[in-house]
Amino acid sequence: MDVKEQKLYAALLTEIRDELEKEIRREQEGVEYPTAGDSMDVAEFHLNQAVRSELHNRYESLYHKVVGALERLRDGTYGQCVQCGREIAEKRLRVVPWADLCTACQQASDEKAA
Ligand SMILES: [Zn+2]
Numbered sequence: 001m002d003v004k005e006q007k008l009y010a011a012l013l014t015e016i017r018d019e020l021e022k023e024i025r026r027e028q029e030g031v032e033y034p035t036a037g038d039s040m041d042v043a044e045f046h047l048n049q050a051v052r053s054e055l056h057n058r059y060e061s062l063y064h065k066v067v068g069a070l071e072r073l074r075d076g077t078y079g080q081c082v083q084c085g086r087e088i089a090e091k092r093l094r095v096v097p098w099a100d101l102c103t104a105c106q107q108a109s110d111e112k113a114a
Contacts, residue, residue, distance in 0.1 A: 001078070001079045001090075006073060006078065009069075009073060009078065009093070009097055010070065010073050012097055013066050013069050013070050013073070013097055013098065014070065016066050016097075016098070017063065017066045017067060017070065020059055020062060020063040020066065021063070023059050024056065024059050024060065024063065027052055027055070027056055027059070062098070065098040065100065066098045068098070068100060069097065069098040069099075069100065072100070079093060081100070081101050081102035081105050082100045082101065083101055083102075083105040083109075084102060084104070084105055086102050087102070088101070088102045088103075089102070089103060
């Protein structure tokens with residue numbers, strides 16, 4: 001990967017990271033427990049909380065991946081699989097710029113998780 005491409009990915013990943021930071025902060029601020037003893041409100045609140053925490057987990061895990069990718073850009077190891085060291089296909093990085101595993105290692109890890 002040449003310097004020009006690295007800069008493009010760095011700019012893209014920085015933008016994604018900033019957006020995620022905003023989302024995570026907004027979620028943390030937006031939590032309000034219903035004051036009245038209305039059971040419907042409480043049920044709805046808990047449902048919203050569940051959805052929110054699910055979203056939050058997703059944002060958090062993506063955030064860590066993006067931060068990790070930015071670190072690898074700085075180290076000069078960006079675009080390499082962290083497991084086998086092979087180059088991650090350009091095609092894959094375009095879709096998943098924070099990818100830290102090549103397609104083969106990702107598949108193996110998905111199968112283990114399933
Ligand atoms: Zn690999």
